[in-house]
Amino acid sequence: MKALSLYQDNGTLIHRVDPISKLLYIAAAIFIPVVLTGFTAGLAMLGLSLMLLVLARVLRKVVPLIGFSMLVLISVVIIQGLFYAGNRQVMFALGGVHFYREGLLFSAAICVRVLNILCAFALLVLTTRPSDLIESLVRQGLSPHFGYVLSSVLQIIPQMTGTMETITDAQRSRGMETEGSLMVRLRAFLPLIGPVVMNSLVSTRERSLALEVRAFSSRAQKTFLNEERVSTSNRVIKIVLLAAMAAAVAWRVVS
Amino acid sequence: MKKIVVEGLKYRYPLTAELALNDVSFEIEKGEFIGIIGRNLAGKSTLCQALMGLVPHFYKGAYGGSVTVDGLNVAQTEICELARKVGLVFQNPFTQVSGSKMTVYEELAFGLENLGVPRAEMMPRIESAMALLGIERFGKRNPFDLSGGQMQRMAIASVIAMAPDIIVLDEPTSQLDPQGSEEVFQAIQALSRQGMTVIMVEHKMEKIARYSDRVMLLDHGRLVDFDTPERVFSRDDLAQYGIAAPIFARICQGLGIRTPQTGLYPMTLDDAYDQVVNWHE
Numbered sequence: 001m002k003a004l005s006l007y008q009d010n011g012t013l014i015h016r017v018d019p020i021s022k023l024l025y026i027a028a029a030i031f032i033p034v035v036l037t038g039f040t041a042g043l044a045m046l047g048l049s050l051m052l053l054v055l056a057r058v059l060r061k062v063v064p065l066i067g068f069s070m071l072v073l074i075s076v077v078i079i080q081g082l083f084y085a086g087n088r089q090v091m092f093a094l095g096g097v098h099f100y101r102e103g104l105l106f107s108a109a110i111c112v113r114v115l116n117i118l119c120a121f122a123l124l125v126l127t128t129r130p131s132d133l134i135e136s137l138v139r140q141g142l143s144p145h146f147g148y149v150l151s152s153v154l155q156i157i158p159q160m161t162g163t164m165e166t167i168t169d170a171q172r173s174r175g176m177e178t179e180g181s182l183m184v185r186l187r188a189f190l191p192l193i194g195p196v197v198m199n200s201l202v203s204t205r206e207r208s209l210a211l212e213v214r215a216f217s218s219r220a221q222k223t224f225l226n227e228e229r230v231s232t233s234n235r236v237i238k239i240v241l242l243a244a245m246a247a248a249v250a251w252r253v254v255s
Numbered sequence: 256m257k258k259i260v261v262e263g264l265k266y267r268y269p270l271t272a273e274l275a276l277n278d279v280s281f282e283i284e285k286g287e288f289i290g291i292i293g294r295n296l297a298g299k300s301t302l303c304q305a306l307m308g309l310v311p312h313f314y315k316g317a318y319g320g321s322v323t324v325d326g327l328n329v330a331q332t333e334i335c336e337l338a339r340k341v342g343l344v345f346q347n348p349f350t351q352v353s354g355s356k357m358t359v360y361e362e363l364a365f366g367l368e369n370l371g372v373p374r375a376e377m378m379p380r381i382e383s384a385m386a387l388l389g390i391e392r393f394g395k396r397n398p399f400d401l402s403g404g405q406m407q408r409m410a411i412a413s414v415i416a417m418a419p420d421i422i423v424l425d426e427p428t429s430q431l432d433p434q435g436s437e438e439v440f441q442a443i444q445a446l447s448r449q450g451m452t453v454i455m456v457e458h459k460m461e462k463i464a465r466y467s468d469r470v471m472l473l474d475h476g477r478l479v480d481f482d483t484p485e486r487v488f489s490r491d492d493l494a495q496y497g498i499a500a501p502i503f504a505r506i507c508q509g510l511g512i513r514t515p516q517t518g519l520y521p522m523t524l525d526d527a528y529d530q531v532v533n534w535h536e
Contacts, residue, residue, distance in 0.1 A: 129357065131355070131356065131357050131361075134355075144369075147355075148353075148355050151354075151355040151356075152353070152354035152355045155354045155355070155357075155399065156354045159354075159399060203347075203349070203350045206345065206347060206350035206351075207350045207351070207353075207354070208313075209304075209309055209313060209345065210345060210350060210351040210353075210410075211353065212309065212313060212334045212335070212338070213307060213309075213334075213338060213342070213343045213345075213414070214338065214353070214365055214366035214369060214413065214414075214417065215335045215338040215339070215366055215369040215370045215417070216335070216369055217333075217334065217335050218335035218338065218369045218370055218371070219335070220335075220369070220370055220371035221371045222368055222369060222371060223367070223368055223371050223372055223373060223374055223377070224368055224374065225360075225361055225364035225367075225368060225374065225377055225378075226361075227374065
């Protein structure tokens with residue numbers, strides 16, 4: 001079934017790291033380059049993230065994500081290169097348009113930061129089952145109700161798309177035109193969306209009844225089917241990440 | 256021991272004028288297998304939900320009389336508390352999938368996690384519920400990838416895994432083929448023999464006649480009759496309530512064959528066969 005998830009089940013070492021460590025890694029990937037200004041830290045984090053993505057064998061899936069963000073980043077480079085407030089020194093000129101050194105450096109820093117965040121998030125999203133992530137957040141104290149909303153959305157939205165397709169087919173089999181010019185599509189919209197909305201209202205009520213029956217609003221201490229993954233290596237990863245963030249702050253204060 | 260005591264239950268849904276249940280009173284013993292029959296809108300589903308506390312807690316609306324389940328007054332007990340005693344399976348299996356779990360096995364664990372059942376106890380419960388409903392081989396499948404019938408079995412198994420004392424089933428075999436519904440009925444009969452109280456709404460009269468200890472006939476929110484299948488299905492006025500007796504009873508009625516001891520029509524294939532053979536000799 002198509003679920004709303006980018007998860008790639010490759011079963012590598014990275015996949016076995018617990019989701020909370022990965023969240024902490026995102027925090028570190030954002031925090032360290034911000035604390036240690038300059039390019040080195042940012043590029044180092046970016047390099048690390050890319051290496052981990054290769055290890056998890058998901059680098060191929062990151063390329064389209066980066067490609068999409070490139071659109072925004074290129075416009076940042078152009079605008080900052082041309083109009084950054086501190087622009088003094090001309091770097092090069094393209095057909096009479098001058099690009100300035102300060103603006104280009106500034107935009108490069110932004111690019112590194114964005115790619116950094118993107119890769120760190122990609123590491124979490126591509127190598128963690130969404131249900132595992134939510135489960136470990138609930139263990140850490142996230143409300144189970146909120147956790148349920150997050151995890152059910154991932155499965156129920158594709159189901160609603162499926163219902164939409166069924167209803168479209170049903171209406172078409174009764175002779176409704178749903179394809180063609182804009183006007184035809186607009187006319188088809190109401191008779192399609194009506195049943196879809198009614199259908200989801202009814203099934204939402206039924207589902208909430210079914211959830212109540214299965215003690216969803218119980219105040220008992222929730223238990224979990226899956227065992228919590230408490231391994232030494234996961235603890236070491238967390239400690240290393242926290243230590244790295246602390247070291248970055250210390251370095252910044254001292255130097 | 257009285258498991259369920261309903262006294263003068265009246266209920267009206269919000270924004271409606273008619274009573275969905277009108278002065279319904281009955282008692283059910285522990286371990287009984289009760290069939291509920293009646294035409295559409297007779298109040299069958301409302302009655303099921305009243306046993307679970309969804310009526311009145313979920314819907315609100317006007318409520319009168321009392322429902323006592325295992326000593327708990329439903330009107331004063333929260334649904335999640337009743338969920339430990341009563342399990343309810345709805346008609347539409349699709350909307351009973353929680354949607355937050357990726358496999359059938361985890362889906363069965365959903366209710367147990369909410370109840371706070373320890374992990375070690377969960378697995379044997381889930382496995383025996385899956386075995387009872389014959390869905391072991393789907394354990395790793397996504398719940399939404401199952402067929403309607405398999406989903407229906409999963410919905411029943413998810414409630415059985417919660418080990419309620421009382422299970423209420425609202426047309427649990429609507430999506431199943433004849434063989435599938437027979438298997439589900441036998442699974443539920445097995446639970447009933449272990450002492451679980453079973454209450455089932457069903458339109459398949461032959462099955463109700465064969466498996467129920469007593470049959471409850473509802474019409475327009477009123478309890479018309481609550482008696483053994485033989486007595487209920489031998490009534491002359493069934494058609495008036497939109498009910499047709501099991502086919503075997505109707506054949507014997509047409510032939511004028513009654514079980515001599517009781518003066519009622521035979522209900523099951525075997526009984527009917529015996530009586531027809533006797534009559535012929």
